[in-house]
Amino acid sequence: MHPLLRFTLDLFDPPAPPPEPRPASSGVMVEPPDTQRKKLKTRTPKAQRAPELVANQELLGVNAGMPGLAEYRHPEANREIVLGSAVVGFAFRRGRRRTIGFTVSAQGLVVSAPKWVPLHEVDAAVREKSSWITAKLVAAREREARLAQARVEWCDGTTIPFLGQPVIVVLDPRHAFDGVGAVLHTDAGDPNPGLAGVPSMTLHVALPHAATPEQIRDAVQAWLMRQAKRVFAERLDHFAAPLQVRWRRLSLSSAGTRWGSASADGSIRLNWRLIHFRQEVIDYVVAHELSHLRVMDHSPRFWDTVRSVVPGYAELRGQLKDETLPHWG
Numbered sequence: 001m002h003p004l005l006r007f008t009l010d011l012f013d014p015p016a017p018p019p020e021p022r023p024a025s026s027g028v029m030v031e032p033p034d035t036q037r038k039k040l041k042t043r044t045p046k047a048q049r050a051p052e053l054v055a056n057q058e059l060l061g062v063n064a065g066m067p068g069l070a071e072y073r074h075p076e077a078n079r080e081i082v083l084g085s086a087v088v089g090f091a092f093r094r095g096r097r098r099t100i101g102f103t104v105s106a107q108g109l110v111v112s113a114p115k116w117v118p119l120h121e122v123d124a125a126v127r128e129k130s131s132w133i134t135a136k137l138v139a140a141r142e143r144e145a146r147l148a149q150a151r152v153e154w155c156d157g158t159t160i161p162f163l164g165q166p167v168i169v170v171l172d173p174r175h176a177f178d179g180v181g182a183v184l185h186t187d188a189g190d191p192n193p194g195l196a197g198v199p200s201m202t203l204h205v206a207l208p209h210a211a212t213p214e215q216i217r218d219a220v221q222a223w224l225m226r227q228a229k230r231v232f233a234e235r236l237d238h239f240a241a242p243l244q245v246r247w248r249r250l251s252l253s254s255a256g257t258r259w260g261s262a263s264a265d266g267s268i269r270l271n272w273r274l275i276h277f278r279q280e281v282i283d284y285v286v287a288h289e290l291s292h293l294r295v296m297d298h299s300p301r302f303w304d305t306v307r308s309v310v311p312g313y314a315e316l317r318g319q320l321k322d323e324t325l326p327h328w329g
Contacts, residue, residue, distance in 0.1 A: 068085070069082065069085055069086060069087050070085060070086040070087070071086070071087045071089075072086060072087070072088050072089070072108055072109065072134075072137045072141070073087075073088075073089035073108060074089060074090055074091040074107050074108030074109055074110065075091075075107055075108070076091040077089030077090055077091055077108065078091060078092055079092045079111075079123075081123060081126055081127070083126070083127065083130035083133060083134050084130055084131075084134055086134050086137070088108075088109055088126075088133065088134070088137065089108070090108065090109035090110065090111050090126070091108070091109070091110045091111070092110075092111050092112075092113070092122065093110065093111070093112045093113075094112075094113060094114070094115050095112050095113075095114070095115075096114075096115075097112060097113070097114050098114060099114070100112070100113045100114075100117065100121075100122060100125045101113075102126075102129065102132075102133065104133065104136035104137060104140055105140060106140050106143070106144050108137065108140075109133060109137065111125075111126060151326075152217070152326045153213075154213035154214070154216040154217045154220075155213065155216065156169065156170065156171040156209060156216075157169065157170070158216075160203075160220065160224075160276070160326055161276045161277075161325070161326065162184075162201070162203075162224070162227070162275065162276065163231070163275065163276075163277070163278060163279055163282075164276075164277055164278030164279070164281075165201060166201070167184065167201045167202065167203050168200070168201070168202045168203070169202075169203050169205060169216065169220060170202045170203065170204050170205065171205055171207050171208065171209050171211060171216070172204040172205060172206060172207075173206065173207060173208040173209065175204070175206055176206050180223075180226075181205065181206050181219050181222060181223060182203055182204060182205045182206065182219060182220070182222075182223040183203075183204050184201060184202070184203050184204075184223075185201065185202045185203075185204055186200075186201050187200050187201075187202070203220065203223065205219045205220065205223075206219075207219055224272065224275050224276075225252060225272045225275075227275055228252060228270070228272040228274065228275040229250065229252060229272075231275060231279075231282065232250055232252075232270050232274070232282070232286065233250055235279075235282060235283055235286040236250060236268060236286055236290065238283075238286075239283070239286055239287050239290050239309055240290055242308070242309050243287070243290050243291060243293075243294065243305065243308075243309060244294075245266075245290050245293040245294055246266055246293075247266050247267075247268050247290060247293070248265065248266035248267060249266065249267045249268070250268050250269075250270065251267070251268070251269050251270075252269070252270060252271070252272040253269045253270065253271050253272070254271065254272065254273075255271055258271065259271045259274060259285050259320065260274075260285050260286075260288065260289045261289065262289040262290070262292035262293055264293070264296065266293060268289050268290070270285065270286070270289070273325055276325050276326065277319075277320065277323065277325075278319075280316055281316050281319055281320050281323075283310060283316075284306075284310050284313050284316035284317060284320065285320065287306055287309045287310045287313070288306055288313075291305040291306045291309075
C-alpha cells in the first residue's frame with residue numbers, strides 16, 4: 001500500500017474499528033455521504049498554486065468525451081484521470097497534513113495532499129486506489145438516484161412509509177380530528193396491492209384541498225413525530241428490563257448524521273425519521289442506545305450486550321444503512 005495513503009470513509013464502508021470509550025455519551029452514526037465531506041481549514045496561497053494549476057489545465061479535458069467511459073466530475077474539479085472504464089475529474093487540494101486523503105461524496109472525489117508531495121505521486125496514489133474510488137463513486141451516484149426517486153411530492157394522494165408500510169395521504173377538510181390534525185385509517189377489506197395480505201392505510205389530514213405543499217408536509221411530519229414518540233417509548237420500556245437499565249428521558253432529533261444517542265444520565269435521543277422503518281429496525285436502534293447505558297463504547301462487550309436482546313442486529317444495521325427514506329424537502 002502507498003505509504004502516504006489514508007482514507008476518509010463514507011456511508012458505504014464496513015463499520016470502522018471500535019473507538020476508544022467515551023465517558024458521557026455515544027450513538028449510532030449514519031453519515032450520509034453528501035453531509036460528511038472533509039473540510040480543509042488551510043489552503044495553499046494562490047502564488048504557490050499557480051504552477052500546479054497550469055499543469056491541471058493541460059490535464060483537464062484530455063479524456064473528456066471518450067466513448068464508452070463513465071464520467072464522474074466534482075463541481076470543483078481541477079484534475080482529471082482515467083481509472084479503468086471511468087473518467088474521474090477530482091478536486092485536488094493542498095493542506096497542512098501528513099498523508100494523502102480521499103473523500104467520496106455525492107459531488108464526487110476530493111483528493112487532499114501535503115504541500116510537499118509532487119503531483120505525479122498524487123496521481124500514482126489515485127491510480128493505486130482506483131478500484132476503491134470507482135466503487136465509491138458508483139455507489140454514491142446510485143444512492144443519489146434512489147434519493148431523487150424518494151423525493152416526496154407533497155400533495156393529496158402522496159405516499160409515505162410508516163413502520164415499513166406505505167401510507168397514502170388524504171386531504172380531508174371535513175374533520176378537525178379532535179385537534180390532532182390527522183388520523184390513520186386502516187382498511188382490512190382493501191389489501192395493499194404491493195404487499196400481499198397487508199391492509200391499505202390512509203392518513204386523513206385535516207387540510208383543505210388547496211393546501212400548499214409546505215402545509216401538507218408540516219401536518220404529516222407533526223403526526224409522524226407524535227407516533228415516533230409513542231412507539232419509541234414503548235420499545236424503550238420493552239428492552240430496558242432485559243438489559244437491566246433504566247432510561248429517564250426521551251427526546252426526538254432531526255440529526256442528519258445520527259440515528260440515536262445515549263447519555264450516562266439515562267437520556268435517550270432518537271431520530272424521529274426512524275418511524276419510517278419496520279419495527280425490527282427501530283428495535284435495533286433502541287437496543288443499541290440502551291446498551292450504551294451499560295457499556296459506553298463499541299467494544300466486543302457492547303455488541304454482546306446488543307446481541308443478547310437483538311440476535312440479528314448485524315442484518316438490521318445493514319438495512320438501516322442501505323434503505324432509502326423519503327427525501328423531506
